[in-house]
Amino acid sequence: MTPEGFDLDNSPFSYMNEKFAGSTIAVTTTNGTLAITKSRAAVKVMIGSFLNLEALTQYLRNQQYDILVLCAGWKGKPNLEDTLFAGALVNRLQNEFMISEDAAMMAQRLYLGAKDDLLGFVANSSHVRRLHRKISSDAGKVYDRTCKTKKPVKKKGKVTVKAPAASQTALDAHLLQPGQAFAYDLVKGSLSKTDPQDADKSYYDTYTLSLKEGEELRLEAATDWYRIALSLESPDKQVQTRKDTDEFPGFSIQKLSYKVPATGTYQLRVSSTDPNSAGDYIIRKFLLPATLVLPTEQADFCERVNFLLAQHQDHFEGIKGKKTKTDKKAGITDHYQTAFAFLPGKPSEILFETEQEKTKYQVILGEFTTKEQARQLHQQYVSQLKSCLPGWEPDELSGEKFEQFGVSSYTDFMSLTLKEVGKKKFQVILGLD
Incomplete structure (x- = not known):
């Protein structure tokens, strides 16, 4: 039913008419809009559903922040379908993140008990009763396990390429x-x-x-x-x-x-x-090669980036050296030497976050006394990174003391961060995890 004063209802199928192609559409819902509004203070807000569950999971695995799953619910009350989705997401992220709340554990257990028949499980939910005890075509599509999965972000960088048939060679x-x-x-x-x-x-x-x-x-x-x-x-x-x-x-x-x-x-x-x-x-x-060969000093930026990507597939074991220290300030992080300096003479190391079992390569590309000097170098490398990895998903974050540009694929996240690390001390840092 279309509410008074609106052109369309909130069913996704209402927007699939060709006459809306290319249009900018303003959408508001009773519960989702409120949840998004309450999340405005977050570093990043992602919108998830069973339709994009797998892509969202892959994206979140590359993030360095705590994750709060906020269920929109129904008029301030919990509902079954949102809790099931939260449980499905928690279940997929449990090896990368620590489950810190009982609510997350409860949602996960609910999902594990329902995952073999999601449609049947929600058949008696309050939302279905509001739909006159009939599973709508929308719900059937949402829980259909043959649906494609997409990230709730820009279209650029998707796997879909509409490519012609590739040669056997x-x-x-x-x-x-x-x-x-x-x-x-x-x-x-x-x-x-x-x-x-x-x-x-x-x-x-x-x-x-x-x-x-x-x-x-x-x-x-x-x-x-x-x-x-x-x-x-x-x-x-x-x-x-x-x-x-x-x-x-x-x-x-x-x-x-x-x-x-x-x-x-x-x-x-x-x-x-x-x-x-x-x-x-x-x-x-x-x-x-059978024996490690490092890029030459004459290797360009893109060659070095692709060498790092090759090494990332085995968590940098091929270029990881001796452990130098263990940092316990923000979780437990082990620091290792590396055989590969991304730029000659620039400090490079491999970090291992023990709690999340995440390995990262990091190099300080430059250090400056003014933010403007650092920003110039940062922008220079951002342009090069974009040219090296076309089609990767771009991402930008900023805070009081940092600016970050990153690009991500299915398993890799490469970032360039401008960071204030002290009084009149600004660094440009490249990272891959």
Whole structure:
């Protein structure tokens, strides 16, 4: 029902008419608007639902702040569907964040008891009774586990790329050369109904990889559309498989690390865990030498960024040195030396936050006596970072003593922070976690 004085009701389906394409729409709801308004003091406000649950979870895992899940409820009272969503989110973040409130634990347990039949569980909720005991088409769509998942932020940086069919040799464009620190390829591909299907009726794409004995292959594939799977076959028909078996189809990511046993041509298959599923995907390939090789001093900014991304896949173990200290001021953080200085002569280290088991690379790019000097360098590196990682999700934060620009992918968050660290002392810091 459309309230008096409004053009549309609050059903998402009301906004799917083509005549609204490109329009700016002002939306207000009884409970959601109030919850957002009360959250204005937060560093960042994200809007979540079961439709974007997986993408929201991936995004939050890269954040360095405490997370407060605020349920909109109904006129100041709790309701079942919001609590179920809160429990689903808590359940996905429990390995990265500490559950500090009983309410969060209660929501998680409620969700675990209901997750196998969410629609049935909410059938007798107060909201459904207000809808005359009939599950609306909106609710059916929200709880449909085949729905796509999207982050509640700008569209730029999504996995969806609408790419043409990729060549079978597209991941073989850059081979690892002697003395080279790494080789990198990125492919934007798509599974479609014209692709071949395996015995499980899953569509698949095949890529050939020319690999040499001793090299380390690191693959990362992601999609918004289905549960993704990777299968690597060696020349002697040995197969390595990584498959997403999460309960919800939708945003999916899989990684495969492989020490090449013999020189030859390998076959990589990208497919879906789910039969008859199609849609776009992105796959990144890194090749590393058998023995660590660092970028030369002449390596440009983008080469250094991509080298760090390659090292991040094993939590920087390949470049981590001796522990130098343990900091207990803000949680327990171990500091380690690193074999790789992002810029020669600039202080670099690897940090490990023990409570969240999070590893981060950090380098001080410059230190200045005025904020304006620091800002000039900060903006210079922001421009370079944007050019190195096009399509990554941009993010900006600021506070009384810091300004931060960051870009994120599915598993990586790279930031450039201008920070006041003392009287007339400003630093520009690059971080990757």
